[in-house]
Amino acid sequence: MKITLIGYMGSGKTTIGKMLSKKLDLDFYDLDVLFEKKYDSILNIFKKKGELFFRNREHYLLKKILKQKNKYVLSVGGGTPCFYNNIYLLNKYSNTFYLKANGYTLFKRLFLEKNTRPLISHLSKNELFIFIIKHLSKRSNFYDKSLGKINTYGKSKNDIVQEIMKSIKW
Numbered sequence: 001m002k003i004t005l006i007g008y009m010g011s012g013k014t015t016i017g018k019m020l021s022k023k024l025d026l027d028f029y030d031l032d033v034l035f036e037k038k039y040d041s042i043l044n045i046f047k048k049k050g051e052l053f054f055r056n057r058e059h060y061l062l063k064k065i066l067k068q069k070n071k072y073v074l075s076v077g078g079g080t081p082c083f084y085n086n087i088y089l090l091n092k093y094s095n096t097f098y099l100k101a102n103g104y105t106l107f108k109r110l111f112l113e114k115n116t117r118p119l120i121s122h123l124s125k126n127e128l129f130i131f132i133i134k135h136l137s138k139r140s141n142f143y144d145k146s147l148g149k150i151n152t153y154g155k156s157k158n159d160i161v162q163e164i165m166k167s168i169k170w
């Protein structure tokens with residue numbers, strides 16, 4: 001079984017994915033890391049080639065990794081399920097979990113880490129909050145198609161890992 005984590009930027013996909021893979025003794029992949037190994041930093045790619053180029057290469061990388069035969073935990077980027085038919089591919093080839101977090105929690109986390117994320121790096125504090133609320137509402141339509149959902153509000157990283165482990169249908 002492949003387990004994939006989806007959700008908005010800052011929802012904990014990379015962090016929780018790594019922890020979960022260790023608990024389950026599975027390989028861990030992060031789609032952004034795979035992308036940056038193959039191409040360039042996501043910040044540079046957005047700057048030099050634009051978002052559409054990123055989404056196209058991201059889609060092909062996702063297809064390639066989903067068709068691998070081994071079991072693993074994969075954390076994707078916040079936008080991955082929202083482009084091409086990626087959410088259908090994710091659900092077809094893996095057990096998808098949506099790490100659901102509220103706008104204010106995401107804002108607090110992303111304000112501290114916005115410089116590494118090209119979609120929000122240029123925004124002021126006020127702009128960032130408004131952007132997250134609107135963007136999350138649009139993207140939730142895709143995230144809500146996941147096979148499993150974990151409400152992360154007020155939960156520690158360890159609690160979230162435990163909850164995913166309990167929900168896995170092997």
Ligand SMILES: Nc1ncnc2c1ncn2[C@@H]1O[C@H](COP(=O)(O)OP(=O)(O)O)[C@@H](O)[C@H]1O
Nearest residue numbers: 008009010011012013014015016109155156157
């Ligand atoms: N449940 C949690 N409680 C507190 N902080 C968290 C939690 N989940 C993630 N974080 C923190 O939020 C930040 C963003 O996490 P990250 O794994 O990079 O998210 P994503 O990959 O979804 O963008 C990190 O600093 C991480 O430590």
Ligand SMILES: O=C(O)C1=C[C@@H](OP(=O)(O)O)[C@@H](O)[C@H](O)C1
Nearest residue numbers: 008009010032077078079117118
């Ligand atoms: O939400 C998005 O569109 C993006 C999220 C990022 O990943 P994280 O969700 O891990 O921050 C990364 O893929 C890129 O900056 C675009």
Ligand SMILES: [Mg+2]
Nearest residue numbers: 013014075076
């Ligand atoms: Mg991540």
